[in-house]
Amino acid sequence: MSPILKLVVQRLALGVLLLLAASVLIFVGTEILPGDVASAILGQGATEQALANLRIELGLNDPPVTRYFNWLFGVLQGDLGVSLSNRRDIAEAMSVRLSNTLFLAFWAAIIAVPLAILLGLVAVRYEGRWPDKVVSGATLATISIPEFLLGYIAMYFLAVQYRIFPSVANINASMSLGDKLNAIALPVLVLVLVVLGHMMRMTRAAILNVMQSAYVETAELKGLRSFTIIWRHAFPNAIAPVVNVVMINLAYLVVGVVVVEVVFVYPGMGQYLVDHVAKRDIPVVQACGLVFAAVYIGLNLVADIVSILANPRLRHPK
Amino acid sequence: MNDELRYLLARTAQGKHSRRAFLGRAGALGLTAAAANSLLATAVRAAGPQKGGNLVIGLVGGESTNSLDPALAASQVPYTYLRTSGDTLVNTTPAGDIEMRLAESIEASDDARIWRFAIRQGVEFHNGKSLTAEDVLRTMQRHSDEDSQSGALGIMRDIETMRTDGNVFEVTLRTPNADLPYLMTDYHLVIQPDGGFDNPADGIFTGPYKWVEDQPGVRHVLEKFENHWDSSLGHVNSVEILVINDATARNSALQSGQVALMNRVEPRTADFLARAPGVTIHSTPGRGHYVFIMHCDTAPFDNNDLRLALKYAIDREDMVDKILSGYGSVGNDMPINAAYPLFDETIPQREFDLDKARFHYEQSGHDGSPIVLRTSDVAFPGAVDAAQLFQQTAAQAGIPIEIRREPGDGYWSEVWNVQPFSASYWGGRPVQDQMYSTAYFSGADWNDTRFFNDRFDELLLAARAELDEVKRKAMYSEMGMIVRDEGGLICPMFNDFVDAQNETVEGWVTDPAGEMMAGFAAVKVWLNNA
Numbered sequence: 064m065s066p067i068l069k070l071v072v073q074r075l076a077l078g079v080l081l082l083l084a085a086s087v088l089i090f091v092g093t094e095i096l097p098g099d100v101a102s103a104i105l106g107q108g109a110t111e112q113a114l115a116n117l118r119i120e121l122g123l124n125d126p127p128v129t130r131y132f133n134w135l136f137g138v139l140q141g142d143l144g145v146s147l148s149n150r151r152d153i154a155e156a157m158s159v160r161l162s163n164t165l166f167l168a169f170w171a172a173i174i175a176v177p178l179a180i181l182l183g184l185v186a187v188r189y190e191g192r193w194p195d196k197v198v199s200g201a202t203l204a205t206i207s208i209p210e211f212l213l214g215y216i217a218m219y220f221l222a223v224q225y226r227i228f229p230s231v232a233n234i235n236a237s238m239s240l241g242d243k244l245n246a247i248a249l250p251v252l253v254l255v256l257v258v259l260g261h262m263m264r265m266t267r268a269a270i271l272n273v274m275q276s277a278y279v280e281t282a283e284l285k286g287l288r289s290f291t292i293i294w295r296h297a298f299p300n301a302i303a304p305v306v307n308v309v310m311i312n313l314a315y316l317v318v319g320v321v322v323v324e325v326v327f328v329y330p331g332m333g334q335y336l337v338d339h340v341a342k343r344d345i346p347v348v349q350a351c352g353l354v355f356a357a358v359y360i361g362l363n364l365v366a367d368i369v370s371i372l373a374n375p376r377l378r379h380p381k
Numbered sequence: 382m383n384d385e386l387r388y389l390l391a392r393t394a395q396g397k398h399s400r401r402a403f404l405g406r407a408g409a410l411g412l413t414a415a416a417a418n419s420l421l422a423t424a425v426r427a428a429g430p431q432k433g434g435n436l437v438i439g440l441v442g443g444e445s446t447n448s449l450d451p452a453l454a455a456s457q458v459p460y461t462y463l464r465t466s467g468d469t470l471v472n473t474t475p476a477g478d479i480e481m482r483l484a485e486s487i488e489a490s491d492d493a494r495i496w497r498f499a500i501r502q503g504v505e506f507h508n509g510k511s512l513t514a515e516d517v518l519r520t521m522q523r524h525s526d527e528d529s530q531s532g533a534l535g536i537m538r539d540i541e542t543m544r545t546d547g548n549v550f551e552v553t554l555r556t557p558n559a560d561l562p563y564l565m566t567d568y569h570l571v572i573q574p575d576g577g578f579d580n581p582a583d584g585i586f587t588g589p590y591k592w593v594e595d596q597p598g599v600r601h602v603l604e605k606f607e608n609h610w611d612s613s614l615g616h617v618n619s620v621e622i623l624v625i626n627d628a629t630a631r632n633s634a635l636q637s638g639q640v641a642l643m644n645r646v647e648p649r650t651a652d653f654l655a656r657a658p659g660v661t662i663h664s665t666p667g668r669g670h671y672v673f674i675m676h677c678d679t680a681p682f683d684n685n686d687l688r689l690a691l692k693y694a695i696d697r698e699d700m701v702d703k704i705l706s707g708y709g710s711v712g713n714d715m716p717i718n719a720a721y722p723l724f725d726e727t728i729p730q731r732e733f734d735l736d737k738a739r740f741h742y743e744q745s746g747h748d749g750s751p752i753v754l755r756t757s758d759v760a761f762p763g764a765v766d767a768a769q770l771f772q773q774t775a776a777q778a779g780i781p782i783e784i785r786r787e788p789g790d791g792y793w794s795e796v797w798n799v800q801p802f803s804a805s806y807w808g809g810r811p812v813q814d815q816m817y818s819t820a821y822f823s824g825a826d827w828n829d830t831r832f833f834n835d836r837f838d839e840l841l842l843a844a845r846a847e848l849d850e851v852k853r854k855a856m857y858s859e860m861g862m863i864v865r866d867e868g869g870l871i872c873p874m875f876n877d878f879v880d881a882q883n884e885t886v887e888g889w890v891t892d893p894a895g896e897m898m899a900g901f902a903a904v905k906v907w908l909n910n911a
Contacts, residue, residue, distance in 0.1 A: 148446035
């Protein structure tokens with residue numbers, strides 16, 4: 064078996080185990096939280112009788128272990144179940160939210176990843192000179208400002224003052240692609256600013272590291288243009304750490320954007336998860352947790368494989 | 382008024398001329414802005430509602446867990462969409478009187494125990510079915526039977542039997558209740574075909590707007606139901622409710638014109654928002670109040686002197702200023718204010734009085750150990766700050782209060798109505814009887830001050846059965862005084878509902894029963910740019 068295939072199989076098996084462990088952790092976590100679904104649904108206005116009725120209907124009187132295994136068997140058969148709080152089909156409701164989240168993450172990534180790498184290359188080319196300082200300083204500033212504040216600033220100027228883009232990024236199925244892109248312009252802008260700094264600085268650091276090598280000196284002595292050296296000789300050898308940081312940021316774009324979702328009222332997974340945690344709606348929280356864990360594990364797997372492919376020593380082990 | 386102005390006024394009222402341009406022109410012709418505005422408002426009312434358009438509303442208070450099942454509604458977004466798509470038997474007018482909706486007339490027996498609601502004929506559900514008294518009966522059964530999970534269960538439990546008699550829905554109560562029609566205005570009690578037993582969340586009601594799209598926690602779209610029985614409601618073609626839980630996002634959506642109406646303007650930012658062009662703030666004095674509640678049966682709060690000491694040690698004016706930024710009024714340690722019918726204006730206002738606080742504190746013989754007050758951000762907006770203000774003024778009277786900040790998660794199940802001294806809020810009820818029976822009657826479900834007073838209970842039952850308003854008012858006055866002087870409620874303030882609109886919305890009417898014109902904004906306002 065080729066070493067790469069072996070690695071993928073190993074990682075996938077480990078990933079499934081990790082998912083299982085994550086689902087247990089999430090279940091235990093929601094059990095520890097004070098209050099239960101019934102009191103969370105009915106709120107301050109609940110009577111004892113209404114609470115008792117709802118608990119019976121939702122099956123909350125079963126022991127936690129029974130409820131967990133009931134859920135697990137459902138999932139193994141591809142049934143995520145229905146939400147306890149509004150009895151909607153979870154797979155259906157979540158797929159809409161997940162596709163929205165992926166849509167936003169996709170456009171943010173399409174802009175942020177090439178831009179970050181390009182800026183990283185520019186920073187290396189002009190290391191220590193003003194373009195490097197401007198790029199480093201600006202990305203450091205945007206990564207340091209909390210994202211909700213970036214959101215509000217963007218909103219104030221681009222939505223309220225000049226009315227270029229809408230402040231509410233509410234997309235739905237009936238909108239055309241153009242309308243959707245217009246609607247998500249501000250959240251994409253903010254997300255790009257947030258993830259840019261990390262990726263750009265990692266690219267810069269990784270390439271600078273390689274730039275110390277003897278073969279780069281050889282290339283310089285051959286009289287190659289400095290940008291060619293960086294792009295053709297240094298960057299391919301710095302790809303492993305860059306891919307790693309890109310994957311971490313992609314994962315962040317999928318699972319960590321709840322603040323941006325709230326600020327721009329974007330119907331993604333983050334808000335969906337938070338609402339259901341607040342209601343102790345365990346099946347939904349479990350399903351979201353599984354998806355998030357799967358995204359993390361999957362992207363890390365990709366990062367590992369790419370690092371190996373990019374490194375001939377790992378690709379052809381003796 | 383000169384001809385030009387008269388012409389412009391008529392054009393503007395019909396929506397053919399921009400409002401801002403009119404105000405500018407009126408200014409040039411020598412009118413003050415206030416005069417021009419009131420002139421315009423009168424003209425607009427005279428021109429009558431304009432039909433058409435898509436009204437977009439930005440609301441806080443929706444979650445992806447919301448359901449269209451009226452029984453499970455508990456927050457602002459479901460409140461508004463149920464009012465928009467459903468009808469109750471009766472409703473309250475802005476003046477607080479009963480208005481007939483799906484009931485055409487009401488008859489009560491002399492002892493106010495048997496109530497007969499004649500159901501309106503020719504009313505159609507959104508699925509084309511006609512409304513019958515049977516639907517009403519089934520709806521009420523679903524909200525009151527033993528298996529019910531309804532938020533309205535508490536107000537339904539005094540019903541002994543219900544039946545239909547032709548097109549009449551008849552209710553027999555265990556104890557007489559002169560206010561029964563007011564209970565029927567509750568927003569959970571919108572009528573569903575066959576009571577919603579088959580599918581409670583199918584969104585089929587009789588209201589002016591029917592469901593098009595329901596994305597809980599994101600967006601709700603409704604369109605005009607052409608066969609609605611009341612043509613005086615429902616001016617816009619469609620209503621779109623966007624769930625915007627973030628206050629700043631709501632403000633900017635209004636300012637950028639993405640929404641025409643919004644709820645819950647934060648008092649802190651209301652003054653800034655009011656300065657934005659075209660934005661009008663509507664502040665509605667309501668019945669909701671922010672409270673600190675003490676359990677009268679738990680030490681040290683079982684001592685009335687200690688309770689009085691704490692009541693005197695709170696600076697109400699300061700709290701209205703700082704916590705509500707002036708968008709509210711001072712409370713008087715009773716859950717009732719002038720927004721209720723039969724309120725007695727002569728009840729003296731409790732003042733901030735450190736000497737009296739000190740005196741009662743010494744009388745109470747409290748051992749000086751810190752009194753633990755539990756609070757949380759979810760208790761009411763600014764509850765943590767309010768607790769700190771309270772702590773400082775109490776310290777001036779020598780009363781040590783220790784603040785314990787609790788997590789918002791689980792506050793309503795673990796702290797409120799469990800711990801002996803905590804911060805909370807009440808949304809108010811349509812009538813005094815309902816407020817008192819919900820939370821101050823000995824046997825009440827939510828007797829969150831553990832208040833057990835025989836004289837009070839006796840008065841409550843007597844007033845409920847009393848059809849003579851003068852006598853009733855006197856009884857309510859005495860009950861108010863009992864709660865104020867002996868109860869476990871510290872009520873520093875009544876909060877206003879603060880909503881806002883932009884310049885495209887006409888026909889706003891202040892209604893003390895709730896925010897967004899008591900939930901009816903979408904069915905009552907119209908757009909001048911339609």
